[in-house]
Structure formats: structure tokens, C-alpha cells
Amino acid sequence: MQLQDFEKLFQQKIDTEIKVEPKDWMPDAYRKTLVRQISQHAHSEIVGMLPEGNWISRAPSLKRKAILIAKVQDEAGHGLYLYSACETLGTSREETINDLNSGKAKYSSIFNYPTLTWADMGAIGWLVDGAAILNQVMLCRTSYGPYARAMVRICKEESFHQRQGFDILLTLCKGTDAQKAMCQDAINRWWWPSLMMFGPKDSESTNTDQSMKWKIKRKTNDELRQQFVDMCAEQVKILNMTLPDEHLKWNAQTQHYDFGEIDWSEFWNVVKGNGPCNKERLEARRKAHEDGAWVREAAAAYAEKKTSKQQSQAA
């Protein structure tokens, strides 16, 4: 069979909703796209622990502290599900992690923003995790089996993240004037970066939509973003807070909320490494990796010693 025939068969398989599994033939570009997307997604979970880790020691109560620890632990777990899905495509774990630490690989820009107040823990849960969930629910049906299965697992756990975030904000918005102001301030700072999580507008995309054709992705950036805006515009009313967008308005014709223009220069600036925390995040990851080196070495040495002992006993 010619390469084109393989590609045709592959597309037929995708079109008939048959999942692709690790050992199946797949076009190189499909594999490459997935490796990039899954590893970036994994890195996002791992780096995503940092802004919240910042508040574990300062959570206002033991209950909140326990919840936050559980959430951060989930994120480590989600990173690991995704790293192992990525590995099924023939990359090594070490290589993937080195790409993050060297700055070669990307992660979601949202984690390059600082967490200034406790209310940020609420806003992250509600808005950032809320935006992530919309993407992830869609990805549960992605065409690559291991990625889809990791996503199903993640989605099951993620809804607790969003609910605990909303719960934090709900508590603050019933509090003192200072607490209310803190809540509104966090929403103001996280709203636009959350909208940016969905990526550029569909109309500004120059390349053909291969990811949609391969069913890696099933909804466009704008579709997901609109869904998110519609959702949050209603939810924010329960908090008696507002979203920082004067153009936000219900449109009876489209049955959706209209909203203002995103500042794309800020978006690209953060992607390119000039966000408020890009450097700090990477340094924290690198330090953790380097500080952990002796643990990895010791565990490997111990495992080796045990194996050689077993072998000498057997002999």
C-alpha cells in the first residue's frame, strides 16, 4: 500500500468514529500534533499547581487548606495521566519534562499570572477551571484513545475544582465590604485572561483546520469561548458581582451574550514569555526537578541493590 492509501484509510477510520490506539498506523503529523498538544496540556497541569500552591500555607481555615491541597494533588495526578498518554506516542517522559524545564515546551499562559489574594483561589476555580472544563469535556471525545480516556478521568475530578472555587467566591460575596471588593477585584483580573485561554478568533486562523478534520478537537475556539461567556454571565449574577466588560449584553437575536474585544497583544506577549510570572514559574519547576535529583538517584540505587540481592539469593 502507498502512503496515500494509509492516510485515506486513517481518515475513514476517523470519519466513522473509530478511535486511534497507540500501535495503530497514524500520519506523522497527527502524532506530532498530539505529542505537542498532550504534553502542553500536561505541563499546564503541572505548572498550574504553582499559583495555587502559593496559597496553601495561607488558606483562611483548615477546611479550605485541606480542599486546596486536594485540588493541587489532583492537578499533579492530571499531569501524570497526560504524561502517560503522551508517552504512548513514543516520546520519553524524561524528554517531555526536559522540554518544559528548558522552556522549549509551552503551557497555558493563564498560569503566568500572579495570585495576589485569597479571592484568586476562588476566581481560578470558577473561571480558569471552568474554561478548562469546557475544553476537556470536548476532548473526552477526541480521536486518540489514550488522550480521550485520560480526559474522561480528568473531567470526573475537575468539577469539584470549579465548585470549590465558586464556593469560595460565594462566601466572600456574603462577607464584609472589603471581602466583596476583594472578590470583585479577583474576577476583574481573571476574566480576560480566562477568555484568552480559548485561543485566537476563528477568523484569524490562517491554517486549515487539520485538528478538526482529525477530530482531535471538535469545537472551534469561538464556539467554546461563547459557551463560556454565556455560562459565566449568568453565574456571576448569583454572586452579585459583575464581569469587567461594558460590552457584555444579552443578544436576543443570536440567543447569546455579546462581549467586548480581547486584548490580543497582551495574549501574545504572555505566550512569548513576557507575562508577569513566566520566569518565576519555570524557575520553580527547574528547582523542584533539580532538588529532587538525589531522591530519584537514591530510589534507583535501592531498586538496583534489591534486584541484585534477589538474583544472588536465587543463584
Added chain:
Amino acid sequence: MQLFIKKYYYGDIPDDNSGGADNITSNKNEKDWPLWEVFIRSKQGLDHKHAGSLHAADAQMAIENARDVYTRRNEGVSIWVVESKYIHASNPDDAESFYEPATDKIYRHPTFYDLPDELKHM
């Protein structure tokens, strides 16, 4: 200013450098711990089912890591781990011929037999 905006998906950011250091101090002698496949029995009476994989230095660590990664919400009552290199698998390219013997034997299914409706308990 010329700005090329490529389709940017969540977790799909273009490949150029994000501003980190170009070289990373990585110990080249340091090897990945072996990969383990994890199987979990969700409750007594059910089979162990493949949950995913992880890295660990030895079996004990693999089981403990599997507990932390795959059973944070009581998903399991028993864990099996096996080093991935010991798993042998059928070849998907041969699937058609490999499973062919089963496809034309419809008489192996109970619905193949057209029996009278009066017949009960069968």
C-alpha cells in the same frame, strides 16, 4: 507589525521558545525509572482493569504511586502493576486475519436459533 496568528488550541501553543533558558542542567546519566502498567479492581467481585501507566523505581513504589495517581477517590480495592516491557500485544495490522475465525460463526450466538415463542425459560 506583521502578526501571524496561527490556530491556537488549549494546550496547543506554537513551538517557539517561551522565554526560558535554552540549556537545562540535565544529568545525562540519569535514566527514567521503568514504566509500569497499572490495573485496578474497583470492588470485590470485579476484574482488575487497566487504568494507565506510571514510572517507578520498583514494584513497591509503583503500587504506592498507583494508589496516589489512580485511586484518590476510592476507585480501587486492589492494584496490580507490571513493568510495561513484559506486556505482549497482538498486532493491530493483523487484526483482520487474526480475528477472522470468529466472524463467520454466528451459530455461536443464542440469537441464531429461531425457536417458537411458546418455548419458555430458555
